[in-house]
Amino acid sequence: MLWILDNIFNKLCSKLTDFMFLNIVDNPLEKGCRSPNRHFVNKTENNKLKYFKMKFYCLSNDPVHACYVLSFKELMIMLDCGLVMETVLNFLPLPLVQSSKFSTCSNWNHPKLNDGELKKAGNNIFIDSSPEFQPPLAKIIDFSEIDVILISNYMNMLALPYITEKTNFKGIVYATEPTLQIARFFLEELVEYIDTTPKPNQASKWKEFSEFHNLNNLNLELHPLKWKKLFTLDEVHKSLSRVQIAGFDQKIDVFGALEVKPVSSGYCLGSANFVLSTGLEKICYISGSSTLTTQAKPINQNALKNSDVIIMSGLTQAPHINPDAILGDLCLNVVLTLRNNGTVLIPCYPSGVIYDLFEILSQKLDDSGLSTIPMYFISPVAEHSLAYSNILAEWLSSTKQNKVYIPDEPFPHANLVKNNRLKFFKHIYSEGFSAEFRQPCVIFCGHPSLRFGDIAHLIEQYGSNSNHTIIFTEPDFPFLQALAPYHPLNMKVVYCPIETSLNFQQANKLIKDLKTEVLVIPKVYTNPPNIAPNRDDLVIDRQIAKQIITFKCGDCIKLPLKRKKNQVFVDPDVALSVIPQEVMNGVKLAPLSGILDVKDNVYNIRSVDMNCIEGVPKQLLNSLFKKQVSYEYGTMNQMDIDMFLNKLKQEGITDIKTSQTNENDGILTTKIKLINEDISIDISDKGTHIHCGEGKQNLRIKIRDALLSCLNKF
């Protein structure tokens, strides 16, 4: 047991602790030397002094599908790369097969535009063209200067190919493994949907007239000139191959200047918030988060506490809906429709909430005696999505995780597939689908915008019959606008948005608990949402942080980081050479000197090896390094002056004339003159000035030493 009792710090160390309060923290940034892009190191070493300022840019008009850029210490960090997809609602749906409805709808002629770019469907006007999306705003920052992109969840990664493949971006992208894999499903599905239904014509004239920019009353600022066609599958694969995987609580070193740590946000599989720290400052980026129990690992709130700045976005998109009743509502509508021999359509994304819906609905169907009703999951990536979700043990809630230890599959859908309760197909025209298809049933199918994907065909098929129901669960698209081109419709329409991300009440509570100096939020969070303009409670509380800064799309704001200090590391031999003096109660001071060694933004003070200095006169080595220097303090009052004179006397300096004057700006000065020697001494509160003729240096030293013995120094 000796090894236990043995104190790890030996005498040398305890001598240190006396003065150097050993608050030893390793600097994780030391590992910065493995950074691949060493260019940065040079950038900072030829430093400009604006070095410690932080700026924040907003490149997206949608706080849920966000895209921000943070510039700090000459680094450019992109936070999320969300794609604004609501734009597609302005376009005519792309049906799988020649659709009587959308191929025959009439041109909508306008005095300014009458060449068939616009079509009337239902009661609305749509653009007859391949749908376009709104990537992050260009021209605000130079994408080639982005060093790092941090992706918080798979929904916020969908614009990545626009940045990595269509700009000069050269940096690194970080995401968690589930974020990368699930984003791959989303992107592959999206591209396949658009690719399988090509449009020969690409309309663009309509963009010239602002009256056509928001044909569907979308509650969003729209800039069609910035919209882009979707990328290709090849671009998706190239883009994703650039992503580096980061785990929760993994400290990622960014060029030695910053440490980035993804922490669980509880919102969906692999979703993360980011903690950016410099050793002295802490900045948190809170994206889609949930304080509820979901399928994912719970939110790590501790990691977000006591930050200097919190940037928060990604709050609920359905703030006016009470989430508690939603699932019950949904199940009820499914059961009622099925009992009525109707079929249920659930437009969905290929991953996420659907895993829960499979679980809950199968249970509900069992309870309602409807166990024989099949569920269909139609997506080009359905099989991969189902298989993949069951190998994510480490990213799941503890209930799901514990199943893996048995070992059981964490999600029950593998079993549902085995028992033929859940069937998956790439498309409704895939081999085997018609043979397997039974009605009534529940069909999960994309895309939730209803503008492309197999769902477009299914709505046409089921829309006219009031026995069937369509249930909207994804809150990304306003369901009325999504359905607009399909009118007239007889099928039942139910809106059950399943939102797990923070609502305003939860967000206010979270921020209050986290205690931040500065909170940075989208401006829209300070006013009640447009869907519920009278709900004053659906805002971020002005009082929850010392300072709240708001931003809107296109803004660049300065973040107030009042940095006054930086961390440096002192080598022990430098520290040991220091001789501290107590100058006042509880305050010790000592001059410290050494050689500064800056590597990857880590400051080290090393001791000087005097022997290897060349080109410096030997007697000046100490002076060069300010070694063995000291600084005098205190005032010379009459008593001190008398003592000083006494000391001079002891040195044999007796022939002295003393006088007092006010001549220097009214400062009382005692003038001491050494008669017969060319030396005079002026003593005031501020200091002592010794004037000394040539060749009197030895005498001067005597006088100096006498003076020093009357003063304090450190």
Add this chain to the structure above:
Amino acid sequence: MPDIKVTCLGAGQDVGRSCILLSMGGKNIMLDCGMHMGFNDERRFPDFSYVALEGPLTTYIDCVIISHFHLDHCGALPYMTEIVGYTGPIYMTHPTKAIAPILLEDMRKVAVERKGESNFFTTQMIKDCMKKVTAVTLHQSVMVDNDMEIKAYYAGHVLGAAMFWIRVGNQSVVYTGDYNMTPDRHLGAAMIDKCKPDLLITESTYATTIRDSKRCRETDFLKKVHECVAKGGKVLIPVFALGRAQELCILLETYWERMNLKYPIYFALGLTEKANNYYKMFITWTNQKIRKTFVQRNMFDFKHIKPFDRGYIDNPGSMVVFATPGMLHAGLSLQIFKKWAPNENNMVIMPGYCVQGTVGHKILGGAKKIEFENRQVVEVKMAVEYMSFSAHADAKGIMQLIANCEPRNVLLVHGEAAKMEFLKDKIREEFKIDCFSPANGETCVIRTPLRIPIECSLNLIKKELKAYNAQPPDPKRRRYFNGILAMKDGKLILMDLPEVWKEFNGINRHVIKFSSLIKLETASTNFQIVEEIHSLIKDRLSAWEVKIVDGQSIIIESVVVKLNEENADKNLCVSWESQDEDLGRYILGLLQTIS
């Protein structure tokens, strides 16, 4: 300087069991808690009395880290937590946490039910023990407490095997556990970044071997198996339930498929399906290829490999049987061995290392007769083959790992003393770093440098930067840095001198200044004089910044050389503050020589 201390309770110059005590920064950490398979008495467990003579260990140990699920690394854990008593934190990866209890239970059954041993832990104890375990993911930075941080790296070897980086204060250690630097059929290669630990504790099982290429060994293995079954022999492959077994199964499965062979292969574990399920669910821990194809084809659904039944032992004809445990020290593999050993047509292939005292070790040593406890003697006529399939790093791999993580010191464990000596020399020679290999019970002290973090005023840094940038760029230029270190309320801050007077307004500076006049007798113009003096000083004091101010003063630090003109008499006034005494005097002296 603070030390790092390492004491092996196992794995010190041996491979029987891993259990290493690490002490740094006032924290005590246990690395692995293995059981020795070669003993049947209390010697199989680590000697916990070394840590505490009696009573629970919790007060003496701050955390336990388990590298992987092999019993020689985790087998004593339930004994430690439930019988000796330890309630502190225990860390392992998720797959290890999932699989370890199964292997522990398996071993418990063999020990208690088959050998009738007492004083062994119970099923419930295994469960209670596992409840105390915190599972970690790769690269996750886990704060054990305010000062201690750990992080797992991928180690290959077996599913879920990890190397651990441990930091206390600013000292750090990497413990490798068992690892493998070359990818195999189902796992990737160990990976670590340049984390520059003060100490690397690495296994050295194959310290002197440079193993032949993986492919050759595989072909060799398949050839031997095929030849044996072709002539009607039976092949016994003793394995542990998880790990190498899966790799060999994949190997045989693909060979049988390709060669269209019909000889039965059995996997006699009862665990097969369960084991393979773990591989399925932790597929993110396997290699790239398996991960990429798992949706289409699960590598762990075997077509040719069927579950074994005890009744098959006496079946005629050829067959291949995988049976546990791996070192023929107990259980089914030993039972089958006893039956098949006397027949020269049969073959046993030992795919891994066998510790001393086991039957596996004896037959590999060439023993032709094995005597058992009940006086039963078995003649060994069957062919005995050793195929090194256990996934450990070889000498090349160990050197590679050292090169990757750049440790300041290396300590070898889990290997044989003589081989360690060889490797030690090699490491010292190649990396010029110190290398240790303590025996069990011996304490090794490693000195580490200390760095003290302090806060520094930004003003001071900016000032230095400004001065540094004002000079022509020269990468070799030294950056002199000085300030005043202040300690108040237990906090250390490095400040600029003016800030000191501002911050602590109870004290006032008393500047001591000296001035001396030098008479000049020269015909030069003022401009020429100043230029001349400036270049003279600059020439002598190239390390300083020498400035001209107002055309008549030259300033170096607090030293001011001022040219005065009184009635056509010119003189130089040299003044300085007391902190620049040496410099002031030097300049004064310098100027006196030229006047």
